[in-house]
Amino acid sequence: xxxxxxxxxxxxxxxxxxxxxxxxxxxxxxxxxxxxxxxxxxxxxxxxxxxxxxxxxxxxxxxxxxxxxxxxxxxxxxxxxxxxxxxxxxxxxxxxxxxxxxxxxxxxxxxxxxxxxxxxxxxxxxxxxxxxxxxxxxxxxxxxxxxxxxxxxxxxxxxxxxxxxxxxxxxxxxxxxxxxxxxxxxxxxxxxxxxxxxxxxxxxxxxxxxxxxxxxxxxxxxxxxxxxxxxxxxxxxxxxxxxxxxxxxxxxxxxxxxxxxxxxxxxxxxxxxxxxxxxxxxxxxxxxxxxxxxxxxxxxxxxxxxxxxxxxxxxxxxxxx
Amino acid sequence: xxxxxxxxxxxxxxxxxxxxxxxxxxxxxxxxxxxxxxxxxxxxxxxxxxxxxxxxxxxxxxxxxxxxxxxxxxxxxxxxxxxxxxxxxxxxxxxxxxxxxxxxxxxxxxxxxxxxxxxxxxxxxxxxxxxxxxxxxxxxxxxxxxxxxxxxxxxxxxxxxxxxxxxxxxxxxxxxxxxxxxxxxxxxxxxxxxxxxxxxxxxxxxxxxxxxxxxxxxxxxxxxxxxxxxxxxxxxxxxxxxxxxxxxxxxxxxxxxxxxxxxxxxxxxxxxxxxxxxxxxxxxxxxxxxxxxxxxxxxxxxxxxxxxxxxxxxxxxxxxxxxxxxxxxxxxxxxxxxxxxxxxxxxxxxxxxxxxxxxxxxxxxxxxxxxxxxxxxxxxxxxxxxxxxxxxxxxxxxxxxxxxxxxxxxxxxxxxxxxxxxxxxxxxxxxxxxxxxxxxxxxxxxxxxxxxxxxxxxxxxxxxxxxxxxxxxxxxxxxxxxxxxxxxxxxxxxxxx
Numbered sequence: 176x177x178x179x180x181x182x183x184x185x186x187x188x189x190x191x192x193x194x195x196x197x198x199x200x201x202x203x204x205x206x207x208x209x210x211x212x213x214x215x216x217x218x219x220x221x222x223x224x225x226x227x228x229x230x231x232x233x234x235x236x237x238x239x240x241x242x243x244x245x246x247x248x249x250x251x252x253x254x255x256x257x258x259x260x261x262x263x264x265x266x267x268x269x270x271x272x273x274x275x276x277x278x279x280x281x282x283x284x285x286x287x288x289x290x291x292x293x294x295x296x297x298x299x300x301x302x303x304x305x306x307x308x309x310x311x312x313x314x315x316x317x318x319x320x321x322x323x324x325x326x327x328x329x330x331x332x333x334x335x336x337x338x339x340x341x342x343x344x345x346x347x348x349x350x351x352x353x354x355x356x357x358x359x360x361x362x363x364x365x366x367x368x369x370x371x372x373x374x375x376x377x378x379x380x381x382x383x384x385x386x387x388x389x390x391x392x393x394x395x396x397x398x399x400x401x402x403x404x405x406x407x408x409x410x411x412x413x414x415x416x417x418x419x420x421x422x423x424x425x426x427x428x429x430x431x432x433x434x435x436x437x438x439x440x441x442x443x444x445x446x447x448x449x450x451x452x453x454x455x456x457x458x459x460x461x462x463x464x465x466x467x468x469x470x471x472x473x474x475x476x477x478x479x480x481x482x483x484x485x486x487x488x489x490x491x492x493x494x495x496x
Numbered sequence: 497x498x499x500x501x502x503x504x505x506x507x508x509x510x511x512x513x514x515x516x517x518x519x520x521x522x523x524x525x526x527x528x529x530x531x532x533x534x535x536x537x538x539x540x541x542x543x544x545x546x547x548x549x550x551x552x553x554x555x556x557x558x559x560x561x562x563x564x565x566x567x568x569x570x571x572x573x574x575x576x577x578x579x580x581x582x583x584x585x586x587x588x589x590x591x592x593x594x595x596x597x598x599x600x601x602x603x604x605x606x607x608x609x610x611x612x613x614x615x616x617x618x619x620x621x622x623x624x625x626x627x628x629x630x631x632x633x634x635x636x637x638x639x640x641x642x643x644x645x646x647x648x649x650x651x652x653x654x655x656x657x658x659x660x661x662x663x664x665x666x667x668x669x670x671x672x673x674x675x676x677x678x679x680x681x682x683x684x685x686x687x688x689x690x691x692x693x694x695x696x697x698x699x700x701x702x703x704x705x706x707x708x709x710x711x712x713x714x715x716x717x718x719x720x721x722x723x724x725x726x727x728x729x730x731x732x733x734x735x736x737x738x739x740x741x742x743x744x745x746x747x748x749x750x751x752x753x754x755x756x757x758x759x760x761x762x763x764x765x766x767x768x769x770x771x772x773x774x775x776x777x778x779x780x781x782x783x784x785x786x787x788x789x790x791x792x793x794x795x796x797x798x799x800x801x802x803x804x805x806x807x808x809x810x811x812x813x814x815x816x817x818x819x820x821x822x823x824x825x826x827x828x829x830x831x832x833x834x835x836x837x838x839x840x841x842x843x844x845x846x847x848x849x850x851x852x853x854x855x856x857x858x859x860x861x862x863x864x865x866x867x868x869x870x871x872x873x874x875x876x877x878x879x880x881x882x883x884x885x886x887x888x889x890x891x892x893x894x895x896x897x898x899x900x901x902x903x904x905x906x907x908x909x910x911x912x913x914x915x916x917x918x919x920x921x922x923x924x925x926x927x928x929x930x931x932x933x934x935x936x937x938x939x940x941x942x943x944x945x946x947x948x949x950x951x952x953x954x955x956x957x958x959x960x961x962x963x964x965x966x967x968x969x970x971x972x973x974x975x976x977x978x979x980x981x982x983x984x985x986x987x988x989x990x991x992x993x
Contacts, residue, residue: 363863363866364859364862364863364864365855365856365859365862365864366862368848368851368852368855368864369855371841371843371844371848372841372844372848372852374843375841375842375843375844376837376838376840376841376842378837378838379837379838379839379840379841379852380841380852381800381820382798382800382830382838382839383852383853383906384820384821384824384825384853384910385821385852386819386821441843442841442843442844443843
């Protein structure tokens, strides 16, 4: 009974051809790197890889939600820095750690909700609204910190970053938690169904009684929340609030989702695919560095991978037409 | 210039996978003559035009241009032979000026490769003035009213020196003033020796501007006669004189109490003072021509668009409907005109589309009861006989008829009791049509009320218990089953008294 259920979940999780392809690519990649350098699969390296990936991984979960609804969120890197600085400032001011974190998460979500509001009710294209958000939020962070790090955080924060359970860094658990939350919301809740429906056909969704405005605000708020979570992780890793943190991460998050099979026109893609995309990109970076491949060559590889992923998808689509 | 046959279409037949759209139609277009083609929706007018323009390929038959047999392989070919068509939709680049639109694809350049702006403006203005169209060549297209845009499209066509020009419902978007401008243009083209093909639902226009008229019906040629020797009554009779086929025979029921009353519904510029009601167990047909405001009225009732004035009474209570969500909660379901763009989320599964309006009912704290979701889907797939490999199939991959059934399933699943079908059988093959009608019968039997919006008379007369006729946003009257008269209905809808 239990095994049957488990089996069912696994089959359902891998129900897309593109996801199976991604798994195959990942396995081949891992094997190749392992053969080239057995150190690749050492506990140290694997946990290192996961730790490095956790922050982008969390951002990519929120980004996937936004992309599935047919939008894009360029502000994630700025919101990451924002929440990092908010949490750090509060902690330095003596506010309890847990409360500082909660406030940081809420404020990040609020920024997301505001952008969602502009996008739906103000009819500002998502690209523009979040581009504005990215610039304004980053500037605010710089203004408040005078572009300096926020130092003097409680030790507990830095300790968290190096903590491990069962050899796995604590940060990675946070990433896994966001994956599970993302999976549950996208698969088992009305919010998730609405997100796909809006991405597929907003007018049909509206004519089916879905409240578009609230859903869009919720989706961007979720992305803001994920950015804030990533901001807290960043704070822990760096041991300080860093106003310049997260620059360019928005495109890494988009890349992870796209390599994972998400379509920027909405409704196509999944959290599981994004996780695979995130890990594939991280594996190329990590493995390449391990083999001493030039950093720029790795970027060429990753850039090509993004385009090829979409190209293959388009070719397949045209074939079925 | 003497009149002679410019284009001869002989024994044209066109088969689509499920239907013969044209059956052995022969027709000649002479130079210096305005030739009207009339017939109901589905008579084959647009198919004939599309074959002539090379958009569709004929199944059999021959086309001659000035006595030479030609193969209209594509629209470029027909254009090179001097044929052009003005369709009712406006196809201009909105953010460019009228002059730029005129020269699009053929922008004049000086010897340095720069655009000759002045030449473009002057030339465009000359053509517009020559046709008596009061439009500034510098104006942005988006700043012009739709009627003027339509005139620009027409003026631009003339610019191509076409020798046969097809006007497909050219007056649908025009006000009276522009209609007479258009007629002036047509007369001018005619004097210059062009052959004109004129398609319109408005019969009075045909007597105003055309020389000869051909009637098509169900893809067949019925008659070709000089306009001077016929009248509107005769034309209408020839267009519709057919017995209603068994296709539409469904069981009718004794109507119950009023479930929806609409009183004085008005929206500026769209429709005015619309009042009607629907009863449990009946089909109310809503008949009007394209652009009559019928779809807008239904969208307003459903809360998809707002309206200025009027009352909606559902099951005896006055209700405010401000959004589709309000309407859905009150038991109204809308099957939109364009199911792909408005009715379905194509990338999602049959299961998700059927449950789309009902997720609130099968979830707790936003968590969906997956068992109910699956059960709903398989229940309605069975009930509606949706042909699909499974409930997880993407709707994208289903046929038109089955997609329509999925939309019906969505509202059945939501327990709707008032169903608004806007052109439910457009683009659906004959077999699936029959199934949709059977489905209506089942809806009625279960005590629901149905509104059907259609511009296809045989359909609406075949299935509706009452027909409400609407013309140019105004309500004309409601006629009960048994008193239907095709000619009368068509006259009302065309605005002929």
